[in-house]
Amino acid sequence: MVLHTMSQTVVLGVIGSDAHVVGITILEQAFSAAGFDVVNLGVQTSQEEFAEAAVAHDAQAVLVSSLYGHAEQDCQGFHSVLEEAGVDAVSYIGGNLAVGQDDFEQTRKTFRELGFDRVFDSETDPEEAIAALREDLEITPTESERATISS
């Protein structure tokens, strides 16, 4: 398992005009420590910048963070942009995804419908996301092998 993940690349960033950097700094450290190659795009990253980086680094995963409450707006059409660029990667989103986060299940549903494979709230430990990604990448062994070659 460790062997597989050693060479997998994840692209990471905060979408939209959001400037909250602490969360992705922690995520960058956590995914690096877990053996992933991490491309951290930082804050205020556009949909196009995510797509370009995913293509350039042949990423297996795109991890989107949003903490300022406008994630739904910022992610409209995001998966079309990824698709058009030819990105074939799992996509996760996490953070404070709605302003009045009364019902997270509703929020999860919204973002699943937008195209994200997994949706996390702001209380999620990095370990949880790492475990999920390992699971998601291992159930598609061909991708895992390709990753081993490509990185």
Add this chain to the structure above:
Amino acid sequence: MVLHTMSQTVVLGVIGSDAHVVGITILEQAFSAAGFDVVNLGVQTSQEEFAEAAVAHDAQAVLVSSLYGHAEQDCQGFHSVLEEAGVDAVSYIGGNLAVGQDDFEQTRKTFRELGFDRVFDSETDPEEAIAALREDLEITPTESERATISS
């Protein structure tokens, strides 16, 4: 003026079942420092004990304190008791005199009608009561002179 007040006696106490002692301790000190002879009856003092002490010490003033909100009840008939015992002294009351002290003027009126010469709220400085007592005792010079002889 100092000569007059040097020999005036005041009786001091907390009426009813009230056990708040700090206020009268401060008052005892303040009136003593101002030159009065102070008889401090302490907390939980009955109407009769006030009257007896005022007679025994030929007091010029009876100062009643109440902080637990039941003063009106505790003072019903107090001035009849004083009168029957033959007490001829000014009487003051001060403290937290009503539970919901929204309108102190109303409270003052209530206690003036019960027979008190002056009514003070709990924020009153001892100096204010002392100044008032000096004024009240000086405008009745015969009493002042009698006090000089009797003490």
Add this chain to the structure above:
Amino acid sequence: MIRDERIPADELQRIDEEIRSNWPTGADVDFEEAIEYHESLPEHKRFADVLESADKPLLQPRAGVPRLDDQIELLEYLHKEGQADLLPTTIDSYTRDNEYEKAQQGLEKARETGDDTLNGFPAVNHGVDGCRKLIDAIDAPIEVRHGTPDARLLAAITFAGGFQSFEGGPISYNIPYTKRHGLEETIERWQFVDRLAGAYTERGIRINREPFGPLTGTLVPPSIAIAIMLVEGKLAATQGVRSLTLGYGQVGNVVQDVAALNALKKLGNEYLPDEVVVTTVFHEWMGGFPPDEARANGVISLGGMTAAIAQPDKVITKSPQEFQGVPTKEANASGLRTTRQVIDMAIEQKIDIDGIEEEQDLIERETRCLMDTIFEHGDGDVVQGTLKAFDSGALDVPFAPSDSAKGAVLPARDDDGRVRIFEWADLAMDDDIKEIHKARLSQRATTEGRDQSFRMVADDVDAISDGKLIGRPQGDV
């Protein structure tokens, strides 16, 4: 003549029977059956064990309402939402005056109308079964807190009812609370309470006893409070109590409060027999509170900070609604959480403040003067010594309403905000100690440009509720 001697078994039984006949619920107390009930309680409800094994200060609020269901709901709330470690059951005023009939009427009225006509939980009226329903329902240890000069029946019923901690003592529940209960009388009655706790203790049920440290709650000089804690601790130990929590009320000067808690712990272990486990409890500010929740939170936090540094075994918290009397359960829980946050943020920090040892040394010397005078007055007997020392004024408590204490001693803060003695009256104290206090107060007088006088005392009494520690003259210094 009453002395500091253990009540003999037959005398204990005689009083017990007599006292239990004072109210119908007394008949339900069965000592052997009560032991069995206590033995059935899980470890996390055993007050003494939980308190003595804690590795950081445990928090406990004050709380009591008349009806059982309401009391259960209140304590559950404080446990869950306030994260209280230890819970209280505060007893109503009628019960404190042994007026069980009036308490019964109040309880019935509360049950009928839903209004709280009593200011606490009438445990005697609820009886052994009512108490056990409370103990069973709450998943934490619970202490009986009251203010009762004659607490014999209350103790008999609450001990049998499963409570394992009981606040109060013959001096601390007399001097600050009542005018006319004689001290000799209250000592005799508390000897019974302690002996009963001792009887449970001998059977393996260690009832924790907690003398009430804050006394009159108003600028009590630490050494006076500590001396009274030591006396009450000794009296309890004589009767067989083995878990004693000595109390101290915050005066607001951090150095003096930490020094006092250190001295309390040290002298407690020194003066009490080895077989007694001594713990300490710190009461957040017991004087007048600011009439403003925001400012009250500041007062509470200063208490939390002090507790983080001194690390007493327990802290009794205040609520931001202290000014207006009994707090809502939300405000009560809020005071707990504010205190918890401050303690948890500060407790891992190394905060060694200069001058604590020096202040502790002064407090210890003062306390020894008072203890020496008590032993001398009683010719070695603590009971007689206490009675005679209070009588002569060699032992005294400032602002004491009781006729049993002269209440002639007056405190005032020094220039640093530490509580010193301004008027000694007849308090037994070495002259060199008096000189130290005098010099400190003189320094304040110089700073303020006024003479030392009772005016400082009056200003200090109101200072914290007015937003400051020291009652400086108006217009600042």
Add this chain to the structure above:
Amino acid sequence: MIRDERIPADELQRIDEEIRSNWPTGADVDFEEAIEYHESLPEHKRFADVLESADKPLLQPRAGVPRLDDQIELLEYLHKEGQADLLPTTIDSYTRDNEYEKAQQGLEKARETGDDTLNGFPAVNHGVDGCRKLIDAIDAPIEVRHGTPDARLLAAITFAGGFQSFEGGPISYNIPYTKRHGLEETIERWQFVDRLAGAYTERGIRINREPFGPLTGTLVPPSIAIAIMLVEGKLAATQGVRSLTLGYGQVGNVVQDVAALNALKKLGNEYLPDEVVVTTVFHEWMGGFPPDEARANGVISLGGMTAAIAQPDKVITKSPQEFQGVPTKEANASGLRTTRQVIDMAIEQKIDIDGIEEEQDLIERETRCLMDTIFEHGDGDVVQGTLKAFDSGALDVPFAPSDSAKGAVLPARDDDGRVRIFEWADLAMDDDIKEIHKARLSQRATTEGRDQSFRMVADDVDAISDGKLIGRPQGDV
């Protein structure tokens, strides 16, 4: 090539005219007339004088709403009910992005509907007259607080509008706030702001300038914050600023916070020219707050306690509603009063904590390393040195969103809760200092039975909002 040199008079005038043409209200600025207006202000509205002559820490909240009348009402409330000594006017986000048209739309919508569609006071849109109405209405000094990388027009209008204090700086309002504004660009723009303040200063109107000390607000090691304060202070002094308030954000360890404030004051006086009056401002905890007002009050009170000991010239307070964003005016006033109560109770106490000098010495040595590397990188020029040191990573800020800083340095708390550096990246620091940090973090790792890792960083970021200072592993130590 931009250098640390005073903008010449003709250049100042050229930029001033250009900048004032960016929005219609710019035309109303008349420097000579503005000087007259400032001269007409009473003493108690002169920010620098009030701050510099205070004999205890002055309190200031954050507050800004779009409409003038509402802003007046809000500040009056905070002044009267919160007893704030100094008042703020916080600027909206559109203005911070120089989007005056959007700010105008938001202001008009606010005026029509009564809703606050802006998150602050759009001072540029209110113009000189609007600002003066505010200054005239409020009986205390008011500072402009914002977060604007290019604050030239905002400064021109608010200075002419009567404000005498202006927060921010080229690094502190760039690195923590924005991704793509180049540092060279923001330095150039802030040279104008400072030069304008200097021009007023030369005419006797001392505009107070306050670099933003907390930076990213998250576990910023004191020496990094102080070095940036010194750089911004030097840049401002070069342009003629003579009243500088250097800032520092609470990290929560009392010893480290007091030491840092002491070091900030000392180094500020050392590194800045003699003609500059240096004051300090302490920001209550700028990291994540507990989602609970009671616990938030504990965090605020620890800040008040620290301020009472360190005695900075000013304290920026937080409100118990910090977790949820912009507080109600009542909560804002409540944070002020809680802080005031703690400070006033503790400030007269002598609280000398062991180890403050040692920690201060460490912070000073670290800061000197950073200042040395800046001077070296710039061959004596602070502007070039700052640009090149950030570029090389020799100077860095943890958790910096800006592309102008590497943001590769990572902090973590040691076993005592002091902020140390866990990942140095390319930060210029003597090896013996790095060894000290490493040893302290190693001690924590031992206590916690885990390796030093980014996991500590992550745990520490959340610790205070979770109720503790140090992010210990779950299940306690």
